[in-house]
Amino acid sequence: MTDKLHPLVTAAGREMADGKLDRREFLRVATLLGVGAGAAYSMAGLSEPAMAQGAPRKGGTLRLGMRVQDLSSPHTYSWIEATNVARQTVEYLTYTGVDNVTRPGLVEKWEASPDLKSWKISLRRDAKWRKGGRPFNADDAIWNMKRMLDPATGSSTVGLLRAFILENFELDEIDPRTQKKRVSFRLWDSNAFRKIDDFTFEINGKSSFLGIPEAMFHYPAHMLDPAEGGKFGVGSNGTGAFELVELEVGKRAVLTARKDGYWGGGPWLDRIEVIDLGDDSAAQVAALASRQVDMIYQGAIAALPAAERLPHVQVNSVDTAYTAVARVQPVKPFDDKRVRQALRHATDTEAVLKVAHRGLGKPGEHHHVAKVHPEYADVGFMRRDVAKAKALLAEAGYPNGIDTEIACRPQPDWELLAVQTMVEQWKEAGIRVKINVMPSAQYWDVWTKVPFGFTTWAHRPLGVMVLGLAYRSGAAWNESNWSNKEFDALLAEAEGYLDVERRRAVVAKLEQIMLDDGPAVVPLWRALFNYSDKKVKGYRIHPTAYIEFKEVWIEG
Amino acid sequence: MARYLLRQSLNILLTLLAVTFLVFALNELTPGDVARKLLGPYATQEQVDHLFREMGLDRPLLVRYAEYVGNVLRGDLGTSVIYRQPVADVLLDRLGNTLLLAAICFAVIVPLSVALGVLAGMRERSPLDRGISVFASICASIPEFAMGVFMLAIFVVWLGVLPGTSPMRATAEWPVWMQFVLPVAVVTLYDAGYLVSMIRASMVEVMRQPFVRTAVLKGMPFHRVVTRHAMRNALITPFTVILLQLNYLVSGLVVVETLFAYPGFGRMMLEAALAKDIAVVEAGALVAVTVTMLTQLLGDLGYMKLDPRIRI
Numbered sequence: 026m027t028d029k030l031h032p033l034v035t036a037a038g039r040e041m042a043d044g045k046l047d048r049r050e051f052l053r054v055a056t057l058l059g060v061g062a063g064a065a066y067s068m069a070g071l072s073e074p075a076m077a078q079g080a081p082r083k084g085g086t087l088r089l090g091m092r093v094q095d096l097s098s099p100h101t102y103s104w105i106e107a108t109n110v111a112r113q114t115v116e117y118l119t120y121t122g123v124d125n126v127t128r129p130g131l132v133e134k135w136e137a138s139p140d141l142k143s144w145k146i147s148l149r150r151d152a153k154w155r156k157g158g159r160p161f162n163a164d165d166a167i168w169n170m171k172r173m174l175d176p177a178t179g180s181s182t183v184g185l186l187r188a189f190i191l192e193n194f195e196l197d198e199i200d201p202r203t204q205k206k207r208v209s210f211r212l213w214d215s216n217a218f219r220k221i222d223d224f225t226f227e228i229n230g231k232s233s234f235l236g237i238p239e240a241m242f243h244y245p246a247h248m249l250d251p252a253e254g255g256k257f258g259v260g261s262n263g264t265g266a267f268e269l270v271e272l273e274v275g276k277r278a279v280l281t282a283r284k285d286g287y288w289g290g291g292p293w294l295d296r297i298e299v300i301d302l303g304d305d306s307a308a309q310v311a312a313l314a315s316r317q318v319d320m321i322y323q324g325a326i327a328a329l330p331a332a333e334r335l336p337h338v339q340v341n342s343v344d345t346a347y348t349a350v351a352r353v354q355p356v357k358p359f360d361d362k363r364v365r366q367a368l369r370h371a372t373d374t375e376a377v378l379k380v381a382h383r384g385l386g387k388p389g390e391h392h393h394v395a396k397v398h399p400e401y402a403d404v405g406f407m408r409r410d411v412a413k414a415k416a417l418l419a420e421a422g423y424p425n426g427i428d429t430e431i432a433c434r435p436q437p438d439w440e441l442l443a444v445q446t447m448v449e450q451w452k453e454a455g456i457r458v459k460i461n462v463m464p465s466a467q468y469w470d471v472w473t474k475v476p477f478g479f480t481t482w483a484h485r486p487l488g489v490m491v492l493g494l495a496y497r498s499g500a501a502w503n504e505s506n507w508s509n510k511e512f513d514a515l516l517a518e519a520e521g522y523l524d525v526e527r528r529r530a531v532v533a534k535l536e537q538i539m540l541d542d543g544p545a546v547v548p549l550w551r552a553l554f555n556y557s558d559k560k561v562k563g564y565r566i567h568p569t570a571y572i573e574f575k576e577v578w579i580e581g
Numbered sequence: 582m583a584r585y586l587l588r589q590s591l592n593i594l595l596t597l598l599a600v601t602f603l604v605f606a607l608n609e610l611t612p613g614d615v616a617r618k619l620l621g622p623y624a625t626q627e628q629v630d631h632l633f634r635e636m637g638l639d640r641p642l643l644v645r646y647a648e649y650v651g652n653v654l655r656g657d658l659g660t661s662v663i664y665r666q667p668v669a670d671v672l673l674d675r676l677g678n679t680l681l682l683a684a685i686c687f688a689v690i691v692p693l694s695v696a697l698g699v700l701a702g703m704r705e706r707s708p709l710d711r712g713i714s715v716f717a718s719i720c721a722s723i724p725e726f727a728m729g730v731f732m733l734a735i736f737v738v739w740l741g742v743l744p745g746t747s748p749m750r751a752t753a754e755w756p757v758w759m760q761f762v763l764p765v766a767v768v769t770l771y772d773a774g775y776l777v778s779m780i781r782a783s784m785v786e787v788m789r790q791p792f793v794r795t796a797v798l799k800g801m802p803f804h805r806v807v808t809r810h811a812m813r814n815a816l817i818t819p820f821t822v823i824l825l826q827l828n829y830l831v832s833g834l835v836v837v838e839t840l841f842a843y844p845g846f847g848r849m850m851l852e853a854a855l856a857k858d859i860a861v862v863e864a865g866a867l868v869a870v871t872v873t874m875l876t877q878l879l880g881d882l883g884y885m886k887l888d889p890r891i892r893i
Contacts, residue, residue: 094663095663095664095665097665176631177631179631179632274663274664274665274666275663275664275671275844275849275852276748276844277748277750300748300750300842301748301842301844302746302748302842303839303842303848303852304839305839305840305842307729307730307733307840308745308746308839308840308841308842310738310745311733311737311738311745311746311841312745312746312842313745314733314737314738314741314745315737315741315743315744315745315746315754315755316754317744317745317746317748317752317755331738334738335738467611470614
């Protein structure tokens, strides 16, 4: 796709040939650096996965059971449900597939400078706005990206790109609460986004960042028509395959296929109806059973057995790095690392997975790096050892065990089930834990403060990303207040390696530290799952729960 | 009478004022931040603070409450944060749906309960009485969500003769009226179970009264004794209870509405409360309290009509 390969691609290719680089990781790196997915797959000696589900059929309506939320401000969406509706109309610049490989979307190709600070983005020329028929151009893309990075917008894209392209500055206002000047942020340089021609522009950051193509697929990064001022609703312009024709928040949304031709081939469906069934999992299964919907956005564990028994329904699932961890803060009795170790030794993660998540997923290994992460290192599976847990407790000065309390949420149902299962297991080792179930809203107020809590962590593509967010000393989301100098130093080292094998070697040490000294019990890695009618074809569940309907069709 | 009505109206207004203030204050005390909720977990604290100020949430509680009451008095219920629509629009739509469901349920529940309660109570300890009483007790003791799931399992999953959810939109297979069957059935069974027991108990007591014995002894046919003499007296006590069901049917259907994905008032209130959408919660509270107070008023007036000895 690019004329010359990025030096890192050549280096990565050599490493792969030497057997040092995992093919999957090569694919990810090569595509991020601008090599087309097809070319990257063939360089890696793999064939690009194709969906062999027969020839698509044009026509028909698909009904999706999912919450129907307010859609008015795409750049500030905070829920996947909202983007799953808007995405059909307002597209992204790139698309990260189910295989973790990022492919072009509205962007045709990208090239990164050797230091990964400057990115040249070329747009495809055949993507047209539905209204007006004007091609999607560089001005449109730059307008959207600048708007997302404007503090007045309030987009979560800021968190992703802050270190790369934004700088802080002080406002003249005084914050009455802190008595200090308020701080805001702005683009670090006037050339941060530079238009080259109508279909080409440059993104210039102040630091290296490999994840630009993936950031362009961040869920609020929809490309809106600048003429509409950042708003979205019925009839809104878009480059996508569908048009939003009806929206009633809390009830339903209707999309119809674009008639003037869509750049990406398809769409096959004539119409998509999104029906709000609320949060009750029984209602979801009931709607599927009476064929009032053809697909459910996401399944709940409690209703899974019922859904599995419906003969016309298929359960789709994908392994993710989505989890929840029981983590402790360094206060008595957990200030002693032997007590933290005892907690891990007393846990049977395979049993927790079976009971709490019906075996869907993978058992946890107590370090927060999952098998789906490219740099995962196998440091051995920790089996349950109650005698060892007891011995460690006695050594730490608690021969009669300990009494404590864990805070958790009642929803989603598997979280509470996981806690209950672990509490039963811990009891045998003399760790007697009371469960304090609090409403989600209340839990999110105290999640970084409770001494012992069970917190959900979303899927992130890289292991080092989550380690940096959750376990680095002093990080905003370091909920366990854990601090380990050696860990911090190794983590910084690992983050600096693009080469996955070198990163893996360091990650193995990080995992060991987490097993020895860490604050967490990681019981399981969830598989994400949902349901669809067997007549729905061309659909694959995505680890981020994004749904793309342009490739989906209904079998006649 | 006029004085009574005036006093009651004043009473309603005061209660409404007290309830709106309590709801406002409670919403303030419960954890969670509406700005954080709207912006999502990845927004920075500055962005959350910004929205917080923009929404005027940094002003004192009493100031915001006074402003709210002023707006309501001018007929402005505010704008919903989650539905992004004027509260009045959301409320009317959802309330309309719930009133429809409630009306159908009420129209089924009342005649059914009166008929079964009178039949059971007119001959105490007869096989008919035993049968009806056991059935009523079973219905009243199964919670709505359990009853709903049983019904779903039988009629939707197993037999496949009814739709499993009620989004109130006709589809090729399921007309709207069929979507009412299961919600109405669940509410009716649950609620009628209780009412039947109440009416039966009252009927049993009336049937033991001397005037009933007199009527029977002087040779009046039994069905006339029941319909002419016993029923009217037996319905005085349950009358208030029946009216109280209106409350339940308007603001208590949240379980059934959630289970059957019915876009009603109860589900709206639940979602608004969870999202701290205060304008919707307040408006919903206003409606719920008004309904309660009005049914009480209606109950008093009806009582007077049924029992001439009562004067207000």
